[in-house]
Amino acid sequence: MKKLTVSEVSKVIGGTSCKVTFEKETVDGATVCRKVNTCTGKYGETVTRMPADLSSCN
Template sequence: MKKINLSEASVIVGGTAPVCTVSFEKTSPTVCMQVTTCVDKNGAVVSKASESADLVRCE
């Protein structure tokens, strides 16, 4: 097995599946948005989507 240094290890493709989290944000007194944010293995945001949600979800 070949030994590799840290910079070589950081570019290895394995384990790169994005991790997504869902949160609810109240953008105004009457509007609630469901926000889905996905990050890569380095913590960089790769996608962010939002859609309207029931106001109860934000309270």
């Protein structure tokens, strides 16, 4: 029997994998930073954006 990795198991049982990135945006002339959490699961992709410190967007 083959041993499965964590990522292989999550695909079999419908687990979720997430990736966190940071992006800069300009809103009304001001530069802001957003934390972007992208999760892919059994039923598709979910993207969540939250405010973050500008220093995180370097």
